[in-house]
Amino acid sequence: MRRLIVVAGLLLCFCAAHAAAPLAVTQFAPGIYVHRGHDDVATRENKGDIANVGFIIGRKCVAVIDTGGTLEEGRELRAAIRAVTPLPVCYVINTHMHPDHIFGNAAFTGDRPQFVGSAALGEAEASRADNYLRVLRRELGALADGSEIVPPTLAVDGTKKLDLGRRKLILRTWKTAHTNNDLTVYDEETGTLWLADLLFVKCIPVIDGSITGWLDDIATIRQMNPRRVVPGHGPIDTPWRTALNAEEAYLSHLAQDVRASIRRGETIQQAVDTIGGNERGKWLLFDLYHRRNVTAAYAELEWEQ
């Protein structure tokens, strides 16, 4: 009996020691909390915490919007929710497939929420799962432990309303842009549009979908004219019209220059070597992603000639 008590005590200590510290969040609008990720790629120093993630609290339950880059970050996000409200988590919404937005999902499986994403998300994740996990282990080592893909259980194609209890969220899927499975969340109560990676602020936009689709989506976002916007990367206090204009300028100049390069009969390598160098000073992570963006734009736009 004494041994049992000791074992139970040890287990309690282990659980207490392992309890995740709450992720730092700020109240962005009433009932909307955002965690600012590091403006960087995933490293052991930042533990893969590079995306802006957060949650919205209704009268009945909570919706999580993106879960971070690892199981541990998901646990810390869950702890941040518990520090603010005892309400259950009823939805975990993933705005798209990228690792820094989805790998914390497993922290919420015990809450039995609906995992919500674009109708294209499940397939996109499944086809990249091995690669995403391999890269995560390579970049983060043991910090990646327990991180796994938890696929959507509720698919959105077009728009869908979720009710958090006298608080309605309108989810919407988009033309292929940042990825082919981009989804945004609009909170009617505060006029907040959670754009996630359809808007990069100060960090260079990354094209993993379609440059022309993204430019079309930007025009639609401007027409929607939300009161507030949450970007997927970068500061959350920059006026969104300023940030959206900067993103649009980068993408439209890139499309223009790539089209001109294709018309001149240049190779993809010549395009990569010559286009967009003057944008370097405007964006963080430029050297990591700009050449890849030129390559993606070239591969897309050569088919429209």
Ligand SMILES: [Zn+2]
């Ligand atoms: Zn992304």
